[in-house]
Amino acid sequence: MTTLEWDGYLNARDLGGFPTALSSTGETRFGRIARGPRRERLTETGWQDARAWGLASIVDLRCAHEVGQGEGDHVIADDVFEGIAIVNSPTEDQNDPEFWEACAPILDSPEYWAHNWQMQPQLVRGALDSIASSAPGTLVHCSAGRDRTGMISALILGNAGVDPHAVGEDYATSVHAMAHITTHAPGAELDEARSPAEVDEWMIDKLPIVHDTAARAHEIFDLLEVSIATRAALRRLLIAE
Template sequence: MGSDPTGRYRVNVDAIDDNRQTSLPATFNFRDVGGCLGHGDRPVRRGRLFRSDSLHRLTEQDRDAFVAIGIRTVIDLRRPTEVQRDGRVPAYQGLTYHNIHPEHDDWAGVPHDEGASLARYLADRYADLAQTGTAGLGEAVGLIADSANAPVVVHCVAGKDRTGIVCALTLAVLGVDDAQITADYALSSEGSARYSAWLVAINPDGVDVPAPFLASPAEAMQLFLDELREGHGSVEAYLRHAGVTDEQLAALRDHLLAEPGGA
């Protein structure tokens, strides 16, 4: 991240709930999205919405840990070609699987210039995705809004970009403060570090992963949210544009927000 004399984009560690991390050994970036305060000081319920990197590495040995978490629905945001290449989450009994690809250009076509702002680069990629992948983002949030689907886990490859956008939009609708939304997004840097170490371990000859694929600077998500609101008036207005109904927005708040003092 570039210089930030105002401190606006620094991650507030006090905004991060230490209890969010969930043990799922086959993943690098799996965590509970609950714990933040939303509208009316109502906390986002734990155990309802999770985010993760790709779940294709889960095996039968991971079944007990996954089942213990209680996931009913998997929303896989990867491209169909990524699913074909790597595979999908195992078809555990009672698990519903959705592959929803928010249309977007391959980042390889718009490489990040070394020395340029990484946060600006990522925010621009997120803005592009929000424009071309509107229907997919709306479909994903609509599935999260249906309490019958919970608990839900949303994932992509690294669990930070496409997943980060869906979770940020969801938390914003719930009234979570931007400082907490961006802090949750920035946590993916830790997951990316674990993922990078794993890649090095399984590729003795080395692996070159571009910086944008591993970094999650809080400033990037803040820029994205600020500019989305400038363009649409509010996150809710953007989601309505994406096909999410007022009834779904209300349902999202009803089942993901606990009463004050609850969890």
Template sequence: MTLIDIELSAPVNLRDLGGIPIEGGTLRQGLAIRTDDLAYVTEEVADKLVADGLTALIDLRSPLEVATTGRGPLASRPVTYHHLPLIADVSETMSEGAPSFTHESMGAMYVSMVESAAPQLVTALNVIAHTRGATAFHCAAGRDRTGVLAAMLLLTLGADDDEIVADYARTGENMEAIFTRSRPVMGAMWEALGSERSLDDTRALLDGQMHVSARILLAQLRERHGDALAPLRTAGLSDDTIARLRERARVA
């Protein structure tokens, strides 16, 4: 796979997680930013992100996706880059035998993602805990892999389920814009893979029921492990990291 020529554009699903209630207070602005793909933002967007305090970037995309677009304008800015793919081979999610795109199947996929990519999630949480300045994390749409990391971060910070689900579901209102922005990239990648699937196959997820996937994620993690953070604790999430995250994040 080689880099493709793509028009640079502003992200359409970017939001600072600041303001969400967490244990002991509220999550402060300027700690964690979740977003859709930052690999092809405009130079102006890259400059503004850095000016606003961005110092670290966590790229949750697969190696194939990174090879498709590269790192973009932020690669030349003073931003530390961490490639932590939550799905090693994105082609597996597009094969003919892959589950259909439903809120239930997405929720089940998120559970598997937490269990299989727990080391990457732990590393991501440590990056956020130890970075001076803001950390942004993204996948392609800023919904699935980004949503999983956001959920794990908010769980670690002591947010309740309703807040976690509400944050995940907020992406629903941006999905049409996400489709428009990501279609050229996703189309080129799927064509290169010889996949008969297209971005339109995911349109069933636009029915306003996105909260279902997040509820399944949290419920099944607890059903299978007791503690929803248990897979991350087993992979090395320490009490010290949790304490540092909460200290950095909390505004009383």
């Protein structure tokens, strides 16, 4: 995994360089898909950094009420976004009372992932379709770039044949990166900061869920009724044949 140094942005990585036997190069391709937190954290220099990486499209996994500038965000001129396709494709409907009752206490954990794709499969599938149809050089993000982005990253990396333990390391990197950040979206409740030791302890029973998600990606895609065309497009984005 490669950390992306985009000004004002943290917890951003290129999904290239992961080991996979499906690629002729033995690893996933760089410059195709990046993962990160809310794009409003980027400074104008950060947007320039992202363009230099090859940013062409953004798939935003957040609910509509989470999108927009918050306190402390940078004011960015409209022309900075010119030529970048931005698609809002939320993975969850937080207004669904059944989903909210089941998932609200665990939205900061992969424990909710299976609830999400079982209760709202059309939304998770829609996000995957959006990534598959986006121009290469795609930033996939939510608010923290950790949980929703972690779920989608685990699925697309699993679909590309990446070793599940490497996927788990990627998720752990995001949890550590955001452990000291107490707010991830405008108006959201404050999270509790965690020390590295607390993060490691917390992840003991969480990483097996991430490993299982990547290992069972094809089975989960079946459950979500992801089309063969979307699966193939996602794979082409990440592997050289």
